[in-house]
Amino acid sequence: MLLFFLFSSWNPFSGGGGESAGRRSQFPPKSLTSKKFSHSAQxxxxxxxxxxPLTVGEIHRVRSILSSYEPFLGQFPAIQSMTIDEPDKSRVLGWxxxxxxxxxxxxxxxxxxxxxxxxxxxxxxGRVExxxxxSGSGYPMLTMEDVxxxxxxxxxYPGLEVSAAARGLSVANLSCISPSPGWFGPEEEGKRLLKVLCYSKQGTPNFYMRPLEGLVMTVDVDRREVIKFSDTGRGIPIPGGANTDYRFHPGNDPPEMNPINPISMEQPQGPSFTVTDGHLVEWANWEFHLKADQRAGFIVSRVVVRDSETGDRRSVMYKGFPSELFVPYMDVDEAWYFKSYMDAGEFGMGATAMPLVPLNDCPxxxxxxxxVFVSADGRPFIQPNMICLFERYAGDSAWRHTELTVSAGGEKVRNR
Known part of the structure; x- marks a missing residue:
């Protein structure tokens, strides 16, 4: 049996009618009803x-301290990150x-x-220490306000209307997003830039299927203006939108197949793990600290296992988290070469997380x-149900062995 923790991240500027809405209308089957699930409210x-992590009250206190801090009296800074400043490792281990x-x-x-x-x-x-x-190169994580x-x-930008009209569209027909910042050449040094692409949303909510190829706008985030406009794809047709809606709708024609009955994993005695004080997880002979993080999505700390033979506690990992999810497209075309997503460092996998749905995402x-995260103005906001913790069998039998002269029924161990 394995213990899982799951979180789901999304692009907050990818238009309406996301995947979650479709899945919720389809599942769970009507014959399944959810028992009250446990929840660590923050x-x-x-x-x-x-x-x-910082609590809502602590975040409010930090904002109050910064607001009265002399260097920020004239203007409050845009908050890119606000986290607990963890004590030294030796002090945490000794606590x-x-x-x-x-x-x-x-x-x-x-x-x-x-x-x-x-x-x-x-x-x-209440003192700034x-x-x-x-003075280094690079910039911190983007805020949703930046995007x-x-x-x-x-x-x-006026040029966008001209490019849209050349393709038989209006700006109102478009959905524009900023998929990836990147840095490309000395002319972009010392600037916070985002490249914006546009798609046609006519005829489908899945606008990614209808790109305006060759159209790229480079935006200076601090100046809030387009500094470069490139449109090299006016001769490239926009793909059609028919049959591109990936969402489930109750009114859709049912597939040509026999009905499928629901499957449910039951734990009549409840889960085998416990969550104490909101973050401390104990399961079998394992113990660890789990918390949400605005940049990394989640952080697992102080992982300890108790030796099943000696009973001694052994530290396995002090701290672990997804350092980055890096997706380089590596296409030399003008509208593609810069696409090199860094989901954690640029947009924050916690900041863009979506609520997990009971009996849909988690059993x-x-x-x-x-x-509990922080917006650019320093105020807290809640990402509800962004992590779920559950246990399940890892799969089929780990091994099976039969000796007819020893055990007629054989022996089987399930993969746990």
Whole structure:
């Protein structure tokens, strides 16, 4: 048997009518009903562990401290990241349940006047402990406000209307997104840029199937303006939209097949794992700390296993998380060469997470966790049910062995 944790991420600017809406109308089958599932609500949580994430109250306190901090009195920075500043590893390893928590600190990355400000705040004293201005290359993770502003600037650009009309469309028929920032050449040095592409949404909600090939707008995110407009694909026809809607609709003609009965995995005695204080998971002889993260999606920490023979506890991993999901397209065409998605570092896999649906994404007896994250203005927001924790069999038999002279029935061990 295996223990799983699952989260789902999406593109928040990919247009309406996403996949989730279709799946919810199809599943679960009517004969299945969900029992009440367990849930770690984070809206009023109190930290119980040194590496617990910032709570809603702590985020409000950080924003209040920054608002009265002298360097930010004239203008509040755009918050790219706000997380718990975890204590030193040795201190975390030495902490035991019931011990007082080490001082809670927040680490903030804010953008102001095209500079990245790195700020550490002591939450108890309300004092800014460190404040540095990054001098390295690159920029922090984009905010949803950055992405929305870039798309707005592109849609308002006069050249887009001309290019759309050349293809028999209007701007109102388009869905434009910013798939990937990238950096390409010295002329883009020192700027926060996004490239915006457009698609026709006529005749289908699956607009990705109808690209306006060759049309690329490069937007300066800080100046909120298009600095480069390229349209090399006016002669390329737009694919048709027929039969491209991937969503399920109850009114669709049923497939030519016999009905399929629902399948349900049951745990009459409930799950074998427990979740204590919102984040501490215990299962079989395993123990670990699990939390949502705005950039990485989720973080697994302090993974410990108890030896089944000696009973000794052994540390397996101190901290682990998805460092990046990198998808380079590697096409030299003008409208494709820059596509090299870095989902965590650019958009945040936690910030773009979508709620998981009971009995659709996760089985019965799953435990759900919210994410508490920060918008660009420093205020908290909740990503509900973005992580679910459940256990299931890993598959079929791990092995089967039969000795007729020893055991007529044979022996079988299920893969666990």
């Amino acid at each position: 809206t009023s949580a109190t930290p119980r562990h040194p590496i617990d 035991q349940s019931g011990d007082p928590l080490p001082p809670r600190k927040a680490f903030v990355i804010g953008l102001l006047d095209n500079q990245s400000h790195l700020v550490t705040i002591d939450l108890e004293s 460190t404040h540095e201005i990054s 929305a502003a870039a798309v707005d600037a592109a849609v308002s 019965r007896n799953a435990h759900y966790m919210d994410g």
